[in-house]
Amino acid sequence: MTDARPDRKPSRIQQRNRKRILEAALDVFSQQGYRGATLDQIATRSGLSKPNILYYFSGKEEIHVTLLNQLMETWLDPMRDIDPMGDPCEELLRYVHRKLEMSRKYPRESRLFANEILQGAPRIRPHLERELKPLVDSTSAQIERWIDEGRLAAVDPMHLIFSIWATTQHYADFEAQVQLLMRDRPHRDGAADYLDMLYRRLLTPH
Structure with missing residues (x-):
């Protein structure tokens, strides 16, 4: 199919429609997963026709990949901001708190990413190999240096990073369960203090 999308800079209406499509698709993908989501669902949620959506995107996969690529830029920023010259424990605790805050602000994005990983990362694997792995490798090496210097326990x-992801993104990925089990109090009440205590005890040299 010939791509009819213009090469010139999109108008404000086109930018607004593209944003509407991506916002609607984020809702649909985070609830239905990639396989369960359809262009018809995205069209209904966005209030645009299916042909209108296909004017901006070639199909469901392009929309999904666009969302994942946007997400990865946001997702990696807290790790990129870990300061090798800072206090090791405080830098890692700041990372924990930023990841927890992201689970509060971006629960749909977190579930979008989780669903993609559960399917074997077929659409985002190149990004993981090109962006995520080198960053995690360099962060792991920095943590190892801090340990060798006696500044961290x-x-x-690598397992520390995995555990931080697990304990922070849990509040987004399993939000319905957390809300049910903590329905008598705000479902993130105490999470920041608990994780601070947990990782401070774990990371402080003895």
Whole structure:
């Protein structure tokens, strides 16, 4: 099919429609997963016709990949901001708190990413290999240096990173369960303090 989308800079209406499509698709993909989502669902949610959506995107996969690529830029920023010259424990705790805050602000994005990973990362694997792996490798090496300097307790850097992801993104990925189990109080009440205590105890040299 010939791509009819213009090469010139999109108008404000076109930019607004594209944003509407992506916002609607984020809702649909985060609830239905990639396989369960359809262009018809995205069209209904966005209030635009299916042909209108296909004017801006070639299909469901392009919309999904666009959302994932946008997400990855946001998702990696907290790790990129870890300061090698800062206090190791405080830098890692700041990372924990930023990841927890992101789970509060971006629950749909977190579930979008989780669903993609559960399917084997077929659409985002190149991004993971090109962006995520080098960043995690360099962060792990920095944690290892801090441990060697005696500034952090001896922990496995890679499993530390995995545990931070698990304990923060849980509040987004399993939001319905957390809300049910904590329905008598705000479902993130105490999470920041608990994780601060947990990781401070884990990371402080003895």
